[in-house]
Amino acid sequence: MKAKTLAIAITTAMTSPMIWAEVTPADLPSMIVSADFRPNDAHDTPVSLTTIDKDTIDSRxxxxxxxxxxxxxxxxxSSGASRGQYFQIRGIGERSEFQAPLNPSVGLYIDGIDFSRSGGAATxxxxxxxxxxxxxQGTRYGANGMAGTINLKSTEPTNDLKMKFESTLATYNTHAEGIAVGGPLIENTLLGRFSxxxxxxxxxxDNDFLGRDNTQNRDEITARGHLKWLATDDLTIxxxxxxxxxxxxxxxxTLDNSRNSLSDQPGKDAQNTNAFALKADYRANDKVQLQSNLSYSKSNLEYSYDDDWSYKSQFDAGLDPYSGFDQYKRKRENTALEFRALSNENGRxxxxxxxxxxxxYVSKQRQxxxxTYYENVLTSDAVTGYVTKNSYETVNTALYGQLDTALTDKLTLISGLRAEYWEADYKDSAGLSDEPDDLMFGGKLGLEYAINEDHMAFTTLSRGYKAGESTLNLELVMTYALLIQSHYGI
Structure with a gap:
């Protein structure tokens, strides 16, 4: 049965002064992307790239x-949760996360903050x-960019006062409200935007056993703030x-692939995050540009579900059914610091x-x-369960460089290299501990040819890498086997 959803979206934008003009194809602005180290038009960026603008987001x-x-x-x-949280590019990536910690293959960045392990944050x-x-994307993003990366950029504040209001009504008691306000706090000096x-x-x-229609509910609040300080003509923070x-x-x-659940212990998919990124861009002179980015995020997450998809007395007692509930609570803390120097027009x-x-680049991530796994067998009224704990901490340190060499007026050679040292510290309640480390290299060689003002051809040979997965995953499988043996006595 297909549900027909009616959504009403009301969006207003206020600018000062208000200007109306006929728009022609020549008036349409180019999409500026940050896929490389220097912002560039999307059609001039030599990478396999898809850009999705705000008009497309709003229209959908x-x-x-x-x-x-x-x-x-x-x-x-892929989801495995209330929202899609795991990404795959060209067949490479993760589909879920349970007990084992992840070193992701696809990076997710929101305003320069690394959310590669927490895809639910991408509202x-x-x-x-x-x-x-x-x-x-080995040169730019390192270990998180083995298969590719996904970047989200929020709306920038400007010197014009702009406001946006959006309201949505739909079936399944769906409603959403959002407001965004941006403009000058100090004209030409301090700009701000809040949403x-x-x-x-x-x-x-619908949960027919509990008589509820909200066990798969969504309750999400997102707040963003952006301050832009035009400190001098050469420094922006x-x-x-x-x-x-x-x-x-x-x-x-559900056992019959329907929309009618019979679980007696519905789960949760929750995340509470506070994060910030502090960026500086300084034009030291006509030869050198200096950039820095300090980011920090702290998250508490819960992922849980009814392990048997049913209620306790649903099946024949002779089948020895059980009632199980699996819960994963995580605390994540990520810190990253990056310094970069780029050539200006006279620094080539x-x-x-x-x-x-x-x-x-230096980053530290801790999880x-x-x-907690609970089970309740029909032949007993006692609820049994066990708790397992692990901690996982990684430190990444990287040096990288890139040269963009104009061989002719139209042909450019791109060469990049990144060296990254990764070290980890893993401990769990089964007594297993390990401190693996790895020295990794990635980069790219590419040729870019400008056919004309509207067309470009390029070819790229790139190398990505991923830290320590094979060794660590083998050890985690061994840990899980020890837990099963301890719990069931086998």
Missing amino acids: GAQHIEDVLNLAPNVNV LFDIESVEVLRGP VHSYKSDGFM DLNVLHLNIDNGYDAF IFADTTDWTLGV NLDR
Whole structure:
């Protein structure tokens, strides 16, 4: 049975002064992307790239990145939760996360903040653009970009006062309200923008056993803030702040693939995050540009579900059924610092033919997991269960560089290299501990040829990498086997 959804979206934009003009194809602005080290027009960026602008996001009524990723070829998203949280590009990526920690193959960045392990954070209200980069991004993004990266950029504040209001009504008791306000706090010096959005829905599942229609509900609040300080003609400082409060239900499993659940213990898919990114862009002189980015995020997450998809007395007692509930609570803390130097117009090297980039990157990520599994066998009234814990901490340190060399007026050679040292510390309640480390290299070689003003041809050979997966995953499988043996006595 197909549900027909009626959505009413009201969006207003106020600018001062108000100007109306006939728009022709020549008036349409180019999409500026940050796929490479220097912002560039999308059609001049030599990478397999899909850009999704705010008009496309609004026209689809998209609330989350899962609603627009199908526009990008060779890109998939899987959920295993209330929202799509795991990404695959060209067949490479993760589909779920349970007890084992992830070193992701596809990076997710929101305003320069790394959310590669937390795809549920990718809500779309007041997002200016989504950039999907396919293929290894070893020079720019390192270990998180083995298969590609996804970048979300929120709307920038400007010197014009702009306001936006959006309201949505739909079936399943769905409603959403959002407001965004941006403009000058001090004209030509301090600009700001703030937005807040709330999305609520009972969801499309009915739990017939509990008599509820909201066990697969969505309750999401997103708040963004952006301050841009034009300190001098040569120095710009940006502060982006993000708050997420996601408290979704998770009750999607049914034995007959219907929308009628019979679970007696519906789960949750929750995330509470506070994050910021502090960026500086300084034109030191006509030879060198200096950039820095400090980001931090702290998240509490819960993922849980009814393990048997049913209620306790649903089946014949002779089948020895059970009632199970699986819960994963995570605490994540990520810190990253990056410094970068780029050549300006008079800083080119090799007889004024080559733009250069040099950078250093350091990140520290920490995750603590508490997993609780409950079971209740029909032949006993006692609820039994066990708790497993693990902690996982990684430190990444990288040096990278890139040269863009003009061989002719139309032909450019791109060469990039990144060296990254990764070290991890893993401990769990089964007594297993390990401290693996890895030295990894990635980069690219490419040729870009400008056919004319509107067309470009390019070819790229790129290398990505991923840290320590094979060794660590083997050890986690061994840990799980020990837990099964301890719990069931086998």
